[in-house]
Amino acid sequence: MASITIRRLDDTVKSRLRLRAASNGRSMEEEARIILREAVEREPVPAKGLGTAVHELFKPLGGLDLELPPREAMREPPRFD
Numbered sequence: 001m002a003s004i005t006i007r008r009l010d011d012t013v014k015s016r017l018r019l020r021a022a023s024n025g026r027s028m029e030e031e032a033r034i035i036l037r038e039a040v041e042r043e044p045v046p047a048k049g050l051g052t053a054v055h056e057l058f059k060p061l062g063g064l065d066l067e068l069p070p071r072e073a074m075r076e077p078p079r080f081d
Contacts (some may be wrong), residue, residue: 014028023043048056 003042017031018028024031026034
């Protein structure tokens with residue numbers, strides 16, 4: 001089994017870990033092991049792009065068909081000679 005040392009842990013975090021461990025009837029060390037095990041066993045949630053998130057948010061409201069204007073021919077690029 002491996003061991004780790006966690007330095008510079010906030011006092012608030014340590015206090016909350018101690019309270020959580022006590023409420024679960026475990027030592028702080030066992031509570032930390034359980035928290036770490038659960039964190040690394042979770043499947044990562046695939047990240048969504050902004051467009052996908054917005055689409056999913058507004059999809060229940062229904063869609064809207066917009067009339068797109070016709071495309072015009074491209075203009076000639078400027079010449080610098």
